[in-house]
Amino acid sequence: MARPDAIADGAEVSDAALRDFVGYQMKRAFNVLQADLTRTLEPFGLRMLTYSALALIVQNPGLRPSQLATALAVERANVVVYVDQLEEAGWVIRAPSPEDRRAYALQCTLAGRRVYARAEAAVKAHDARMLHGLTRDEVGTLRKAFALIEGRA
Amino acid sequence: MARPDAIADGAEVSDAALRDFVGYQMKRAFNVLQADLTRTLEPFGLRMLTYSALALIVQNPGLRPSQLATALAVERANVVVYVDQLEEAGWVIRAPSPEDRRAYALQCTLAGRRVYARAEAAVKAHDARMLHGLTRDEVGTLRKAFALIEGRA
DNA sequence: TATTGTTATACTCTATAACTATA
């Protein structure tokens, strides 16, 4: 029954069915944002996840990996890799936990705080770049929508 | 200089630095949406990308893989895999292109149109589920923001 | 028994490089 139609070579490709699909539009936007953020953080030797982990450790000295996993909404197993990378870079140390000998107290080094401060400025600029053209209210709506969707988990 | 502070064990973890980071909030929301969509499409043997590819082939009979890659905003090499899977499932065929012997005219089978129709209904329900709680205007703002960010590429 | 950090593994998404057959 599938007739081998001729190709619409120069013709426009219709994406009508996908324009209504908000999840797909979000994916495409996120891909662009993610690519820009990767380029933004690359000079610092960071990615979105290592940057986010570093931010949480800077602001919560003594944080344990399991707490970090919860805060980042990822599995514990993946956090091991982020902390490995941050530790190899000399930005974070795994200090022994005084309360629980199974756990570690994640501490930020001076170099870690310094790279974070510089990266933070770059990330703020990235955010502003991505949201340029939206009003304050529209950005507020965006944040509200993200929080709402995240709460659907 | 890095003092091994005590762990704030039961204490709240501050994510103040990340609450301002819109890209990160978007990532978290997208992770939740993506997980829900994966569950939604799993019964049909589809994922976001194979569903999207199928939608474009249904609506654009004779589409060539390179056109599909452009429409999906992914590299040609990745499209090969999507088409392989759709073809193995019996939903799409690679018909010879009458104009260019290097190319294929992608055609949808009857089974392909049927599974797409059923999956489309499920995806619409998924979208509604994710956006429930937002006004029509807010969803409009969301779409506008996604289009704007995607245009930053 | 349960939890912490860890290792191993697997699947998906994405991109690049290089190949072939055509153009």
Add this chain to the structure above:
DNA sequence: TATAGTTATAGAGTATAACAATA
């Protein structure tokens, strides 16, 4: 030369299962 489809590969994100040490 350039393009279409393909293959191979690599990096990143995510998740699950299982283990040793400790609670």
